Amino acid sequence: MDIKVLGPGCAKCKATADLISRVADQAGKAVTIEKIEDMRQIVSFGVMTTPAVVVGGKVVHKGSVPSPDQVLGWLA
Amino acid sequence: MSVQTTSHPSARPDWVWHAGLIGFVAVWWLVYRQLIPLSEWITALFPVDRHSHTGEAIAFFFYDVPKVMMLLTLIVFAMGVLRSYFSPERTRALLAGKREGVGNVMAAGLGVMTPFCSCSAVPLFIGLVSAGVPLGVTFSFLISAPMVNEVALVLLFGLVGWKVAVTYAAFGLTIAVVAGWVIGKLKLEGWLQDWVRDIHSGATAPDAADDAPLRLVDRYHLGIEVVREIFGRVWMWIILGIGIGALIHGYVPQDLMARIMGADAWWSVPAAVVIGIPMYTNAAGVIPIVEALLGKGAALGTVLAFMMSVIALSLPEMIILKQVLTLRLIAVFIAVVGSGILAVGYLFNFLF
Numbered sequence: 001m002d003i004k005v006l007g008p009g010c011a012k013c014k015a016t017a018d019l020i021s022r023v024a025d026q027a028g029k030a031v032t033i034e035k036i037e038d039m040r041q042i043v044s045f046g047v048m049t050t051p052a053v054v055v056g057g058k059v060v061h062k063g064s065v066p067s068p069d070q071v072l073g074w075l076a
Numbered sequence: 077m078s079v080q081t082t083s084h085p086s087a088r089p090d091w092v093w094h095a096g097l098i099g100f101v102a103v104w105w106l107v108y109r110q111l112i113p114l115s116e117w118i119t120a121l122f123p124v125d126r127h128s129h130t131g132e133a134i135a136f137f138f139y140d141v142p143k144v145m146m147l148l149t150l151i152v153f154a155m156g157v158l159r160s161y162f163s164p165e166r167t168r169a170l171l172a173g174k175r176e177g178v179g180n181v182m183a184a185g186l187g188v189m190t191p192f193c194s195c196s197a198v199p200l201f202i203g204l205v206s207a208g209v210p211l212g213v214t215f216s217f218l219i220s221a222p223m224v225n226e227v228a229l230v231l232l233f234g235l236v237g238w239k240v241a242v243t244y245a246a247f248g249l250t251i252a253v254v255a256g257w258v259i260g261k262l263k264l265e266g267w268l269q270d271w272v273r274d275i276h277s278g279a280t281a282p283d284a285a286d287d288a289p290l291r292l293v294d295r296y297h298l299g300i301e302v303v304r305e306i307f308g309r310v311w312m313w314i315i316l317g318i319g320i321g322a323l324i325h326g327y328v329p330q331d332l333m334a335r336i337m338g339a340d341a342w343w344s345v346p347a348a349v350v351i352g353i354p355m356y357t358n359a360a361g362v363i364p365i366v367e368a369l370l371g372k373g374a375a376l377g378t379v380l381a382f383m384m385s386v387i388a389l390s391l392p393e394m395i396i397l398k399q400v401l402t403l404r405l406i407a408v409f410i411a412v413v414g415s416g417i418l419a420v421g422y423l424f425n426f427l428f
């Protein structure tokens with residue numbers, strides 16, 4: 001599964017990427033996480049707050065570090 | 077603020093949360109009223125004379141730290157709950173198509189209410205500009221959001237007094253409105269970075285805000301989350317700031333600051349603004365020091381100018397904004413906001 005984490009390299013963005021890879025590991029799901037730090041690409045997704053998470057080309061979360069339950073929901 | 081709202085699986089019914097909140101506020105109030113005796117009791121445990129310099133410093137520290145922490149908890153929670161009714165998307169929808177003037181006033185107000193973190197400044201800026209919000213209105217938002225924030229207001233209220241807190245909020249908003257309006261009048265859209273200008277010229281009406289309705293208990297959770305986050309970020313600054321404030325309180329001679337930062341020293345206001353720009357601490361670190369300086373005879377206007385400059389004009393933020401603004405536009409931004417702060421500083425030194 002292809003997951004993108006949008007954010008300009010702030011602490012919360014890193015925490016989001018780490019959380020997703022940890023949850024995916026525990027759930028035994030194979031994911032590729034791509035961190036997008038370039039501002040032009042970030043705004044092209046139309047988000048106004050970071051970190052944001054894109055799954056399958058769709059923005060599913062923005063503005064905060066998601067909860068593990070939310071991450072599990074995206075992986076299902 | 078998630079698009080996909082997965083509400084916390086709380087087994088407890090809502091009324092337990094409401095009752096818990098009321099109980100918490102009641103206990104909070106009882107403890108808050110006992111802080112002076114408590115701090116005196118702790119100070120008495122130290123083997124120093126209560127009226128010595130050291131005794132004064134210790135009493136100051138053990139009264140102010142718990143007071144500020146308690147005020148912050150309550151106010152930040154309340155603001156967190158209140159802000160959950162606002163979102164950047166809704167703010168954008170409200171501001172899009174507003175004319176300058178009315179738009180500047182609304183933007184400054186929404187800057188206070190919209191959840192904002194400086195690492196989101198750029199996407200927020202683009203989001204507003206691309207929805208057709210005028211540049212000057214966008215600046216009003218960007219100036220008021222960091223300057224008039226609840227941490228600054230709580231610390232001013234708790235340490236310096238409610239009059240100064242209200243005055244700070246009023247003049248902070250005024251600077252945001254006026255500076256944004258002036259920048260709008262200057263018609264500087266051409267000084268945006270090229271790629272942003274392209275987005276700006278192709279501005280389209282924004283999609284309607286798609287906020288899923290939240291239950292009140294969900295908003296409590298968001299409030300608690302904000303309290304945890306802000307405490308994690310500022311608790312060290314508060315202790316450090318109040319520690320330094322306590323030292324100034326106990327040891328700095330009474331009229332030293334009156335000479336350096338008093339109202340008679342006309343150059344002290346511009347000096348305070350210039351010194352404040354490269355300093356990057358948050359309100360939590362700078363206000364306890366401000367309070368101690370005031371106690372030693374520093375003029376209110378000079379101190380307010382210093383504080384506004386530290387909070388509203390910071391180098392790290394300029395570096396972030398460099399991605400969307402040209403250096404010329406950043407220079408105009410600093411000049412306009414700096415002049416506003418100068419004016420507030422002089423006005424206060426004159427009035428009080």
